[in-house]
Amino acid sequence: MRHTDASYWIGFCVILALLAVAPLVLPEFWRRFVTEILIWGLLAMSSDILIGYTGMVSFGHSAFFGLGMYGAAAVLLAIKPANLWLAMLAGLAAAAVVAMFVAYFATRLRDIYFAITTLVFSQIFYVIIFTWTEVTGGENGLNFSRPALAIPGLFSVPFTTETLHWFVLAVVTVSYLVVRRVTQSPFGMVLQAIRENEPRARAIGYSVERYKMVAVMLSGLFAGLAGILYAIQNKFAAPDFVFFLISGEVVIFNVMGGMGTLVGPIAGAAFFLLLREGLSRYFTEYYLIPVGIIFTAMVIFMPQGLLGFARRRLNQ
Amino acid sequence: MGIPVEQILIQTINGLVNGMILALVASGLTLIFGIMDVVNFAHGELVMLGAFTGATTLAVTGNFWLALVAATLIVAMFGAALQISTLRPLIGRDPLTTILATFGISLVLQKYALWQWGPSARKLQEPISAQFSLFYLKYPWYRITTALLSAAIIGALYLFLKYGKYGIWIRAAIQDRVMAQAMGIPVPLLHTAVFAIGAGMAAASGVLFGPLAGVTQTIGADFTLRAFIVVVVGGMGNLGGSILASIFISLLEAYASLIVSPAQAVIVSFVALILTLLFRPTGLFVPTPK
Numbered sequence: 076m077r078h079t080d081a082s083y084w085i086g087f088c089v090i091l092a093l094l095a096v097a098p099l100v101l102p103e104f105w106r107r108f109v110t111e112i113l114i115w116g117l118l119a120m121s122s123d124i125l126i127g128y129t130g131m132v133s134f135g136h137s138a139f140f141g142l143g144m145y146g147a148a149a150v151l152l153a154i155k156p157a158n159l160w161l162a163m164l165a166g167l168a169a170a171a172v173v174a175m176f177v178a179y180f181a182t183r184l185r186d187i188y189f190a191i192t193t194l195v196f197s198q199i200f201y202v203i204i205f206t207w208t209e210v211t212g213g214e215n216g217l218n219f220s221r222p223a224l225a226i227p228g229l230f231s232v233p234f235t236t237e238t239l240h241w242f243v244l245a246v247v248t249v250s251y252l253v254v255r256r257v258t259q260s261p262f263g264m265v266l267q268a269i270r271e272n273e274p275r276a277r278a279i280g281y282s283v284e285r286y287k288m289v290a291v292m293l294s295g296l297f298a299g300l301a302g303i304l305y306a307i308q309n310k311f312a313a314p315d316f317v318f319f320l321i322s323g324e325v326v327i328f329n330v331m332g333g334m335g336t337l338v339g340p341i342a343g344a345a346f347f348l349l350l351r352e353g354l355s356r357y358f359t360e361y362y363l364i365p366v367g368i369i370f371t372a373m374v375i376f377m378p379q380g381l382l383g384f385a386r387r388r389l390n391q
Numbered sequence: 392m393g394i395p396v397e398q399i400l401i402q403t404i405n406g407l408v409n410g411m412i413l414a415l416v417a418s419g420l421t422l423i424f425g426i427m428d429v430v431n432f433a434h435g436e437l438v439m440l441g442a443f444t445g446a447t448t449l450a451v452t453g454n455f456w457l458a459l460v461a462a463t464l465i466v467a468m469f470g471a472a473l474q475i476s477t478l479r480p481l482i483g484r485d486p487l488t489t490i491l492a493t494f495g496i497s498l499v500l501q502k503y504a505l506w507q508w509g510p511s512a513r514k515l516q517e518p519i520s521a522q523f524s525l526f527y528l529k530y531p532w533y534r535i536t537t538a539l540l541s542a543a544i545i546g547a548l549y550l551f552l553k554y555g556k557y558g559i560w561i562r563a564a565i566q567d568r569v570m571a572q573a574m575g576i577p578v579p580l581l582h583t584a585v586f587a588i589g590a591g592m593a594a595a596s597g598v599l600f601g602p603l604a605g606v607t608q609t610i611g612a613d614f615t616l617r618a619f620i621v622v623v624v625g626g627m628g629n630l631g632g633s634i635l636a637s638i639f640i641s642l643l644e645a646y647a648s649l650i651v652s653p654a655q656a657v658i659v660s661f662v663a664l665i666l667t668l669l670f671r672p673t674g675l676f677v678p679t680p681k
Contacts, residue, residue: 187627191430192665374495
């Protein structure tokens, strides 16, 4: 027990150190790429709370991601000078409102019905954002300038590729540690009990609906955080990121990396993005054909995903 | 601002026609779900594939009805192959894995269609160009034919399930898979057959839909979503329910598009879905369970 504990933390520190050094040694393109992996990884990890730990497949994570994006964008456009922390707060608030809404309705349903309802909810937000051109910019989305990394009264530096990477890394690491703590808490244990046997969890006396609702809201909040980071990195918010294909990609990250491991989905995101990068050289925009085949094959032959073999250790 | 009665009537007919095409898609989806608990995320992609196959056949032969039959048969065979290769290994696993597998298939099919047929929209030439006057409009007979043909296919399916030998097998397998197998019904074969029937029906509706609007590789996602809504509103696995729900939802959308833009009218059906899930989660058009 103590041994695995130590090896886990050593592994954690090594990977963290590698990720921290990455922007100093990598060329410009790969620096941005690693940052992007971390952001998509955070989104995938947030969805793992539902897929891996509670046993609910969400096809609506694009709604939380997109609303985090638009929430941050709205504040960055409305308030001058642009303030990073206010933008993050607004993005989180927007994602939280949507998550509350989705959680209230969707958690009444199980399995496939839950998946379809979350999908439909994300499409509702997509249609609203797509058609409400005056506020959201419609198809063109919103463009804004990147805020400075600042603590009022202390310092203020504009983001460079390196500092942005470290900022994202810090946010993702803290989120990972928080989510890991949550999944190992008594609350997380109840979620896993619901995944294993819902009627039994109910019979023991847990208010299953309430636990599910909190799980969805928590997951939505972290997905919103990922959306905010993406908005800051790319300086725009677009309706494409609310469309359900993004939710589908998130599910792919989870399946490829290994559900119920938290790190797995991040690895899955890295694997998917690398695959896309590599394959799009040969297949251009049709890279999804080989990726889709690999994904379907993994569902059939490798349901545990890339990191599934390490599931027990990662959850210790 | 009042809405003229003629417009309401025209939208009623539009809603009924769209509803029948949707019912053809949804009844395949719900049949597949009923017999094997598979939520086919790629169902809309089969519609799209059918429409493109039909368009290609039409371009070669010049005969719309031949294209309809050919597309139905080709996509049905393709569906059978798909079921054997990807869904059969998943029997006995968590039903959620079938969502994932079919989602993967839908991605592949969508991009394949883009690669094979290109991004520009295709419009199939309608076989019946006659029109009749409906108030101030010339209303094409083709739309009416579409609705009737869809109804005929669904009716044939109903009769087949009710009286056909294999139809009775299918119904038995829906009721109790294990018992049906014990009675000597080849259930795995039945799964493949039902998937093929569902795929064929999806393809037929794709071809019928072709002349009404342009066919692009993105219509699949739209059909999948609408069919899901209809199937849940009608009660999952319930054939009659999903047919009524198709008409109900299409009428709602048709009326809503009198007031808002068609893109926003979709929200009406989303709201109908949410209300159904809140108040009658077993479906609108099924008797209340005891």
